[in-house]
Amino acid sequence: xxxxxxxxxxxxxxxxxxxxxxxxxxxxxxxxxxxxxxxxxxxxxxxxxxxxxxxxxxxxxxxxxxxxxxxxxxxxxxxxxxxxxxxxxxxxxxxxxxxxxxxxxxxxxxxxxxxxxxxxxxxxxxxxxxxxxxxxxxxxxxxxxxxx
Amino acid sequence: xxxxxxxxxxxxxxxxxxxxxxxxxxxxxxxxxxxxxxxxxxxxxxxxxxxxxxxxxxxxxxxxxxxxxxxxxxxxxxxxxxxxxxxxxxxxxxxxxxxxxxxxxxxxxxxxxxxxxxxxxxxxxxxxxxxxxxxxxxxxxxxxxxxx
DNA sequence: ACCGGTTGGTCAAGCAGATTGACTATAGGA
DNA sequence: TCCTATAGTCAATCTGCTTGACCAACCGGT
Numbered sequence: 001x002x003x004x005x006x007x008x009x010x011x012x013x014x015x016x017x018x019x020x021x022x023x024x025x026x027x028x029x030x031x032x033x034x035x036x037x038x039x040x041x042x043x044x045x046x047x048x049x050x051x052x053x054x055x056x057x058x059x060x061x062x063x064x065x066x067x068x069x070x071x072x073x074x075x076x077x078x079x080x081x082x083x084x085x086x087x088x089x090x091x092x093x094x095x096x097x098x099x100x101x102x103x104x105x106x107x108x109x110x111x112x113x114x115x116x117x118x119x120x121x122x123x124x125x126x127x128x129x130x131x132x133x134x135x136x137x138x139x140x141x142x143x144x145x146x147x148x
Numbered sequence: 149x150x151x152x153x154x155x156x157x158x159x160x161x162x163x164x165x166x167x168x169x170x171x172x173x174x175x176x177x178x179x180x181x182x183x184x185x186x187x188x189x190x191x192x193x194x195x196x197x198x199x200x201x202x203x204x205x206x207x208x209x210x211x212x213x214x215x216x217x218x219x220x221x222x223x224x225x226x227x228x229x230x231x232x233x234x235x236x237x238x239x240x241x242x243x244x245x246x247x248x249x250x251x252x253x254x255x256x257x258x259x260x261x262x263x264x265x266x267x268x269x270x271x272x273x274x275x276x277x278x279x280x281x282x283x284x285x286x287x288x289x290x291x292x293x294x295x296x
Numbered sequence: 297a298c299c300g301g302t303t304g305g306t307c308a309a310g311c312a313g314a315t316t317g318a319c320t321a322t323a324g325g326a
Numbered sequence: 327t328c329c330t331a332t333a334g335t336c337a338a339t340c341t342g343c344t345t346g347a348c349c350a351a352c353c354g355g356t
Contacts, residue, residue: 003257005280006264010168011193011292012283017165018293020158039342045159055304067343069306091304091351109151116154119286127282132153134279135160138267145166187313203333215314217335239322239333 020115027111033104035078042144043071044097044105047081051096062143080104168263175259181252183226190292191219192245192253195229199244210291228252 021038028036039061046052046060058068072095075081080101086092097105120128169186176184187209194200194208206216220243223229228249234240245253268276 003254003261006261007193007257009264009280009283010172010260012280012287013161013168014165015287015292016283017162019288019290020161022293024158037342042162045155053304054306063342064344065305066307066345070342086304089304089352093305106151109155112158113151113154116157122285123282127278130275130278131282132157132160134271134275135157135164137270139160139163140167142167144163145170185313201333202335211313212315213334214316214336218313234333237323237333241334 020112023115024108024111027114028104028107031107031110033107036080036104039071040075040080041105041108043068043075044080044101044108047095047097047101048105051084051094053086053092053094055092057095060143062145075101168260171263172256172259175262176252176255179255179258181255184228184252187219188223188228189253189256191216191223192228192249192256195243195245195249196253199232199242201234201240201242203240205243208291210293223249 024041025036025038028041042061043057046057052060054069054072055065057072058065061068061071063071072081072083076083076095079098081095081097083093083095086094116128119131123131172189173184173186176189190209191205194205200208202217202220203213205220206213209216209219220229220231224231224243227246229243229245231241231243234242264276267279271279
């Protein structure tokens with residue numbers, strides 16, 4: 001593959017990612033959740049299964065734990081999560097979603113389905129499942145990084 | 149498609165985009181271009197064809213023109229671009245890449261090819277061209293937005 | 297049991313990138 | 327010739343993140 005093709009592919013991918021993020025965020029806001037930023041969604045995704053510590057979250061988001069702690073402060077203040085004592089470790093605190101946090105997560109899923117649905121119109125169901133499979137195969141396992 | 153599938157697809161796409169951005173930037177830095185941020189690459193892409201005004205850049209990057217102007221200040225200071233009087237409009241200034249700017253752009257293309265090359269190992273040539281085609285079809289035409 | 301190093305979390309200060317607001321100079325149509 | 331829209335900059339401010347310092351709790355070896 002030529003370098004210029006790789007660049008065009010990269011640009012398309014990043015444009016799609018940026019647009020997707022924007023649409024999901026718009027959709028969440030449109031559903032009545034104000035003051036949420038895209039980064040919160042990634043935090044919610046990590047918190048959802050059963051809570052997480054600030055350090056877990058920091059590693060997941062690829063930021064310092066101070067930054068993660070500030071983000072938690074913010075979503076706690078806005079009512080999306082709460083800090084609880086950690087059952088096994090007295091130093092740690094388990095951050096878990098509140099009911100409002102779950103509602104916001106569901107709203108994000110709906111918004112994502114809406115945005116992705118637009119692609120189905122362009123690609124068709126068959127190619128969409130191919131795309132999903134391909135992305136799953138090349139997705140990294142490291143921390144989620146902001147695109148730029 | 150279920151909401152949870154859309155969310156998984158979105159997460160995979162954003163993870164891939166974040167990783168790609170990170171790798172391209174790493175590759176550019178490794179080739180000796182210091183003090184460059186991912187956002188600069190998107191600016192370079194817009195400047196490359198024949199220069200652009202600050203206002204063009206602002207629209208392309210989806211930021212205010214003050215922010216775009218500051219970014220131009222930075223890449224000018226670092227020697228990647230220069231401001232010239234605009235041939236048609238005395239108010240405007242045409243920002244064009246210097247030779248160093250072109251070199252950096254080529255380095256970014258190489259880094260992109262390297263990063264994308266890793267996917268070829270996972271998907272094979274055939275599926276890669278499918279992916280390229282699919283992304284090109286769903287890529288938006290609006291401004292490039294930071295992923296989060 | 298205790299001690300030393302590691303780990304989870306917060307406080308505080310500072311920085312970098314972006315925004316809003318105000319302003320000047322040129323463009324361009326009525 | 328106005329009058330408005332546009333290109334660009336200056337200045338102040340905000341926000342999210344980083345670095346650095348610190349305390350409390352865990353845990354392995356002795």
